[in-house]
Amino acid sequence: MLRVGIAGLGTVGGGLIGLLRGTLAERLGDRLVIDAVSARNRGRSRGVDISAYRWFDDPCELAADPSIDVLVELIGGSDGPARRAVTIALTRGARVVTANKALLAEHGAELAALVDAHGGALAFEAAVGGGVPVIKVLRESLAANRTTSISGILNGTCNYILSTMEAQGREFADVLAEAQRLGYAEADPSFDVDGMDAGHKIALLAAIAFGNVPSVAALETHGIRDVSLLDIRLAAKLGYRIKLIATAERSPQGVRTRVAPALVPFAHPLAGIGGALNAVVISASPVGVITLTGAGAGAGPTASAVASDLIDIVEGDVRLPFGVSADRLGQPVAAGGAGDEERAFLRLLVDDRPGVIAAVSNALAKHGVSIDALIQDPSAAVGAVPIVLTTHRRDVRAIDAAVADIGVLDAVTAPPLVMRIEDIPRTVT
Ligand SMILES: NC(=O)c1ccc[n+]([C@@H]2O[C@H](COP(=O)([O-])OP(=O)(O)OC[C@H]3O[C@@H](n4cnc5c(N)ncnc54)[C@H](OP(=O)(O)O)[C@@H]3O)[C@@H](O)[C@H]2O)c1
Incomplete structure (x- = not known):
């Protein structure tokens, strides 16, 4: 007993x-x-x-x-x-x-x-994931695999806010205030909306999948406070939905973990995850791509996961917490360093005058960043004209340097917003 x-x-x-x-x-x-x-x-x-x-x-x-x-x-x-x-x-x-x-x-x-x-x-x-059984899937069911990447929607509050902004055409602050009134968001929402809750969770998934020490220090976290309804609408015009995405990726330099609002193509398995649901996409070899989704919080779903651990212990099925002994856990690397590449979405608010797009293009070209798509949307005028563009894949440091140059152009009236564009997960052999 x-x-x-x-x-x-x-x-x-x-x-x-x-x-x-x-x-x-x-x-x-x-x-x-x-x-x-x-x-x-x-x-x-x-x-x-x-x-x-x-x-x-x-x-x-x-x-x-x-x-x-x-x-x-x-x-x-x-x-x-x-x-x-x-x-x-x-x-x-x-x-x-x-x-x-x-x-x-x-x-x-x-x-x-x-x-x-x-x-x-x-x-x-x-x-991680409340009722979604992701820890044991990574540690046990996928133990024979080499994981390439994990990406997930791991904070139900943020997903609820972003989904509601899109569905009801409302701004972040308005939806957050309502979520707080309804008890879906904490009185102090920072832990959720600034990305640290999802960061803790991706640090744990990365530790199990890649055999690393769980590390908050190596995490890069950005929250959703700066995402506006305008961004959601402009991203949709380009074929993307904005989600708070937690990722852990294997790279030649090491494993990188980050949490940030990102654009996911409509065909991405995470694009259709609405409301307070959680989901995780695991790309691993030889198994391929696996998506898990379900309730990420709540008394029933979370108790279901806790009870499953108790049942394992009753049955004598006990594993090492991170799959290997603690002295064999490696160190993750910080995101944003050498070899970290991304496709980016850049939203600018600019004065409507000639030469602005040329100045923006020049700043990008100076850092070797090429434009994939660009739209200017005077219909969405908010005192200035929004321009959004997407880039081809480029070193994150080059994109950041170009954005810094763009941010100080005379015609740019507000700090540029940059978001990563997620690729559709592929099976890697
Ligand atoms: N809620 C979810 O859906 C969910 C989902 C996934 C994971 N989790 C995790 O599950 C854990 C519990 O979350 P929860 O939502 O159940 O929290 P909660 O509703 O706030 O309950 C916390 C409990 O801890 C007790 N407590 C606080 N300080 C204590 C102290 N110094 N000594 C003894 N007891 C103390 C409280 O006692 P009183 O009741 O007497 O105040 C309360 O019963 C957290 O780690 C959370 O991150 C929660």
Whole structure:
């Protein structure tokens, strides 16, 4: 019999208890029992009866209790009580299940080393994609493959905002305010809309797929605050939809991870992912291209992923957290360095006067950046005339240098907006 202690009884913790006592009760029988729980406020009503469980005010005491075989950490946060409790449990060789991407992205290598040293386990299917089973797909189902790239929509809040802007013709601030009122976005939305939540998740996927230390330091993150309805409309004219895309790519220099708003062609598997859904596209050899999609958050989907880790532990199916021992994990490289190439979308607001397009073309040509398509749209006038252009594939540093030159042209009335254009994933042999 496995004795489980659950630290954190909020959205996911409450959902987990409901699932373990509901549809999973018969399947698990007495092979897994909830023994103890911990949260901040003992008196809070939680929608599930917790009176049968031992109560701990302090999750670290729960983690240290030798009769607890598995600690389920559902508190959240990269440091503080979550990190302390998980560290205590792993140090005494206990098994840990967590949904905490921030903790794992910041301290994953250190925690994996504790598993190596003390023989416990650290499972985290729920940490990326909520109910979408992507961790085990990468670590287990695709273990025989060499991954080339992963790209994903990993933040449901951003995808909801961008989808709603497009569908309802509204601006970012307006949709964000409504999402906050409806409880879809946090009161402080920065973690989501500035890209760090998706960054934590892609750092974890990259660690598993490429055998690297999860690294926040190597991440490049850009959020969606600067994306306007005008950009969405102009991108659509060129055949693209704007999404917040998290990518991890293998390159000759190493593995690069980034999160940024990007243009995806309408035929791209991520273009049709609407609302708060999550999706991940994996390109690997020899398997080819795989797309996974589903609910990226919520009590039920996330509890489903946490419970799947518990079932693995009950069945004795325990893997190393990142697929290899911690001392064999490599280091990712920072995005944007030598060899990092992209096709770019550039949106400019300019004065309507002769010679502007020639000046923009010259600035691009000076850095060897060639134009693929260009449209000028006076009908979308916002005090200045929008010009959008797409470039051919070129070194990111050359594109950035050209954009810097363009940004200081007299006729350019606002800072240029640059976004990467995603290619349709191909099978690489
Ligand atoms: N919500 C989702 O859809 C979702 C999806 C994927 C992953 N996750 C991850 O799952 C984890 C939990 O998320 P959640 O949405 O369930 O969070 P939540 O609703 O905010 O619940 C957090 C829980 O932790 C407890 N807690 C906070 N500080 C504590 C402390 N110092 N000592 C003991 N307990 C403490 C809270 O206690 P009180 O209830 O007493 O305040 C609460 O029960 C996070 O790592 C999150 O990133 C969530």
